[in-house]
Amino acid sequence: MSARTTIIPFRPRPRRAEKVVSNGVLGMILIVFVEIMLFAGFISAFVIVKARAVGSVWPPPNQPRLPFERTAINTTMLIASGIVLLIAHRAYQRGNRSIGLLLMLATLLGGAFVTLQGVEWVALLQEGLTLTSSTYGSLFYTIIGAHAAHAVVAIGLLAWAWLRLMAGTLSREAMSTVSLFWYFVVLVWPFLYFQVYL
Amino acid sequence: MVEPAVDLTHGHPHEDHAHHGPQGIMKYLWSTDHKVIAMQYMFTGMFMALIGGFMAYVFRMQLAFPGMNVPGFGMVSPGEYNALVTNHGTIMIFWVAMPVLLAAFGNYLIPLMVGADDMVFPKVNRLSYQIFFLSTVVILASLVVEGGGFAGAWTAYPPLSADETYNLTPLGSTLWLVGVGLEFVAFLLGGINFITTLMNSRAPGMRAFDVPIVVWMIVVASILFMLSVGPLLAGAIMLLFDQTIGTGFFNPATGGDPILWQHLFWFFGHPEVYVVLLPAMGVVIEIITTFARKKVFAYRTVIFTVVAIGVLSFFVWAHHQFIAGIDPRMANIFTITTLLISVPMAELCFVYIATLYRGSITLSTPMLWALAFVAEFLIGGVTGIFLGAAGADVYFHDTYFVLAHFHYTFFPIAIIGTFAAFTYWFPKMFGKMMDERLGKWHFWLTIIPFNMIFIPLFVLGMGGQHRRIYNYEHFPELAIPWFQDMRQLATYSLLIMLGAQFIFFYNCFKSWRSGARASRNPWKANSLEWTTESPPPHGNWHPDDMPVVYRGPYEYSVPDREDDYWPQNEPALKGGPGE
Numbered sequence: 001m002s003a004r005t006t007i008i009p010f011r012p013r014p015r016r017a018e019k020v021v022s023n024g025v026l027g028m029i030l031i032v033f034v035e036i037m038l039f040a041g042f043i044s045a046f047v048i049v050k051a052r053a054v055g056s057v058w059p060p061p062n063q064p065r066l067p068f069e070r071t072a073i074n075t076t077m078l079i080a081s082g083i084v085l086l087i088a089h090r091a092y093q094r095g096n097r098s099i100g101l102l103l104m105l106a107t108l109l110g111g112a113f114v115t116l117q118g119v120e121w122v123a124l125l126q127e128g129l130t131l132t133s134s135t136y137g138s139l140f141y142t143i144i145g146a147h148a149a150h151a152v153v154a155i156g157l158l159a160w161a162w163l164r165l166m167a168g169t170l171s172r173e174a175m176s177t178v179s180l181f182w183y184f185v186v187l188v189w190p191f192l193y194f195q196v197y198l
Numbered sequence: 199m200v201e202p203a204v205d206l207t208h209g210h211p212h213e214d215h216a217h218h219g220p221q222g223i224m225k226y227l228w229s230t231d232h233k234v235i236a237m238q239y240m241f242t243g244m245f246m247a248l249i250g251g252f253m254a255y256v257f258r259m260q261l262a263f264p265g266m267n268v269p270g271f272g273m274v275s276p277g278e279y280n281a282l283v284t285n286h287g288t289i290m291i292f293w294v295a296m297p298v299l300l301a302a303f304g305n306y307l308i309p310l311m312v313g314a315d316d317m318v319f320p321k322v323n324r325l326s327y328q329i330f331f332l333s334t335v336v337i338l339a340s341l342v343v344e345g346g347g348f349a350g351a352w353t354a355y356p357p358l359s360a361d362e363t364y365n366l367t368p369l370g371s372t373l374w375l376v377g378v379g380l381e382f383v384a385f386l387l388g389g390i391n392f393i394t395t396l397m398n399s400r401a402p403g404m405r406a407f408d409v410p411i412v413v414w415m416i417v418v419a420s421i422l423f424m425l426s427v428g429p430l431l432a433g434a435i436m437l438l439f440d441q442t443i444g445t446g447f448f449n450p451a452t453g454g455d456p457i458l459w460q461h462l463f464w465f466f467g468h469p470e471v472y473v474v475l476l477p478a479m480g481v482v483i484e485i486i487t488t489f490a491r492k493k494v495f496a497y498r499t500v501i502f503t504v505v506a507i508g509v510l511s512f513f514v515w516a517h518h519q520f521i522a523g524i525d526p527r528m529a530n531i532f533t534i535t536t537l538l539i540s541v542p543m544a545e546l547c548f549v550y551i552a553t554l555y556r557g558s559i560t561l562s563t564p565m566l567w568a569l570a571f572v573a574e575f576l577i578g579g580v581t582g583i584f585l586g587a588a589g590a591d592v593y594f595h596d597t598y599f600v601l602a603h604f605h606y607t608f609f610p611i612a613i614i615g616t617f618a619a620f621t622y623w624f625p626k627m628f629g630k631m632m633d634e635r636l637g638k639w640h641f642w643l644t645i646i647p648f649n650m651i652f653i654p655l656f657v658l659g660m661g662g663q664h665r666r667i668y669n670y671e672h673f674p675e676l677a678i679p680w681f682q683d684m685r686q687l688a689t690y691s692l693l694i695m696l697g698a699q700f701i702f703f704y705n706c707f708k709s710w711r712s713g714a715r716a717s718r719n720p721w722k723a724n725s726l727e728w729t730t731e732s733p734p735p736h737g738n739w740h741p742d743d744m745p746v747v748y749r750g751p752y753e754y755s756v757p758d759r760e761d762d763y764w765p766q767n768e769p770a771l772k773g774g775p776g777e
Contacts, residue, residue, distance in 0.1 A: 011403065023394055054453065
């Protein structure tokens with residue numbers, strides 16, 4: 001019996017380990033992974049349908065072109081909003097609580113992005129690009145619409161964070177969680193922009 | 199998506215440490231306790247299993263006795279037959295296997311096994327069940343709306359699923375799609391909880407390799423689910439637009455691509471197999487190690503193997519599409535990856551056998567289920583090799599061979615795995631011991647008819663019988679009398695198997711009412727859930743007495759120890775064994 005004695009290392013009474021990532025941030029990271037895969041699905045659908053286009057003509061000949069240049073203004077505003085939020089977020093992490101103005105600026109820039117998108121959609125609809133006019137239109141409105149829906153939710157979260165900040169009850173974890181979602185919305189946009197608009 | 203994100207920051211369990219939720223009936227309807235939510239998932243899943251089983255009864259009666267007036271249903275029209283088959287598949291996978299194995303046992307076991315008082319986001323957890331409940335209502339409603347339930351197979355291939363002039367169920371197919379989509383959202387919220395709880399709420403001292411394998415498996419399954427479901431949700435949105443708005447994503451006439459849906463679906467659909475398989479495999483290994491009184495063979499290898507399965511499972515999906523018109527060179531690649539993934543699967547089976555080897559085996563009811571899982575799943579796995587090889591699949595595709603193979607994998611997973619887990623943790627869940635004699639009757643009267651249902655279907659498949667046929671008498675060259683006898687044999691066996699389930703329900707009820715009182719640790723197992731009361735109180739342990747972990751969960755039959763088990767939370771004595 002003693003020849004088979006296994007040695008199990010003795011452990012002193014353990015203490016609770018430090019969390020590597022806080023709960024909210026980890027949960028949001030998981031949500032962002034799902035969202036990345038969602039948009040990956042949309043993008044792959046776009047690539048496949050584009051590759052199958054009749055005579056490799058894309059966009060389809062009778063459909064309006066997307067305003068690549070005008071949307072560049074939009075894109076700049078969205079990215080600027082992301083940078084502003086990054087500054088605010090980092091300041092908040094260091095304990096600087098007077099980020100109300102920055103947070104509001106980021107939210108407003110995000111709101112302006114969505115508003116300009118809406119204006120652009122109205123113009124495109126009048127030019128004859130609709131959800132059912134072609135697969136081009138279907139993909140455009142589905143993919144960009146999905147992004148816009150995410151942006152609206154994220155702006156709501158930013159506004160909520162701003163209200164909490166004003167009330168003085170915004171935890172750092174909550175700030176990080178909300179910021180993470182906005183970074184996702186900002187960072188996924190260039191991929192969609194260059195893929196769909198070009 | 200607003201609410202969960204808000205909840206993520208709110209729902210920290212330690213903020214409201216008082217642990218006094220709603221009282222009375224609201225305690226069960228509006229609770230954030232992971233155990234109550236687990237029961238909600240479990241009972242919803244079992245209810246749906248009855249519906250799915252009833253559907254199987256109706257269409258198997260139609261197959262065995264075509265044109266018969268099925269008792270309890272009536273005449274089965276071709277459209278109804280297709281709707282029954284479709285919704286049997288959908289319900290059994292998405293409303294039985296997933297909620298019971300992943301959601302119910304994940305919810306019940308993870309906090310208890312890692313020594314946490316609840317999930318990390320209890321409110322998200324409650325929201326998860328509420329959305330799931332809503333999805334259940336939607337899928338059940340889809341069966342009774344005008345035009346009948348969706349009848350385009352559970353894979354919902356367009357154009358049949360996209361165009362109502364083909365499927366003739368405009369409302370049913372849309373509700374079906376919405377129901378499935380809602381259900382995925384519910385499990386996404388659940389998965390966030392599972393992963394975060396394992397990462398952040400482990401008991402002090404519980405290292406990565408002290409976590410019971412079933413928890414690892416459920417969490418890996420959740421990760422697989424979360425990484426694979428995005429493309430399917432994208433596809434589902436596009437399919438919904440095709441159905442309702444009239445876009446043409448999957449319509450070749452407008453430049454769409456029907457194969458695109460198949461890729462998006464199977465990119466999710468194949469990892470989904472492992473999403474439900476892994477929790478069942480984890481359950482089985484917990485039971486085998488407990489009733490063999492032996493340490494799990496090669497714990498770390500199991501964990502790495504599971505991760506390997508998870509990674510590989512993302513690269514096998516197109517083996518479902520060998521005859522869908524994909525490039526044969528691509529078929530070669532997917533044949534290779536499919537054969538590759540059988541290597542880690544075989545490894546797990548060897549681990550089970552090696553754990554049993556020279557163990558001190560007790561053939562209790564949970565152990566019988568666990569052993570049956572290994573044996574039956576092996577048959578399912580081996581027949582999968584034939585289907586995974588593109589050459590053989592050309593012949594076997596869409597025959598009963600596929601159907602029998604599928605059921606030899608999913609029945610062990612969803613039914614045998616669930617019964618194994620349920621009988622094993624029943625004392626913990628309800629504080630009563632189950633009746634062993636009834637349990638064994640139920641076991642044998644389920645396992646033997648199960649094989650008698652599906653072995654004939656293997657034979658039918660090898661005989662070339664196509665699987666999507668309503669009445670074989672309409673096809674003279676298929677209506678071979680001998681084959682019809684096989685179909686009747688399968689149907690009779692199904693009747694016996696369904697009847698045997700009443701033994702189970704009677705056993706549950708009887709044990710719950712008047713079973714012997716269960717002690718804290720009736721099976722003398724090591725993991726943390728056995729260190730608290732049966733059933734565990736709200737908060738799982740007394741707040742001042744949360745468990746602390748000193749060793750891995752599988753220290754059975756340690757030499758020089760009086761007991762043949764060694765709970766994870768028991769400190770090693772100075773000078774005693776293990777110091």
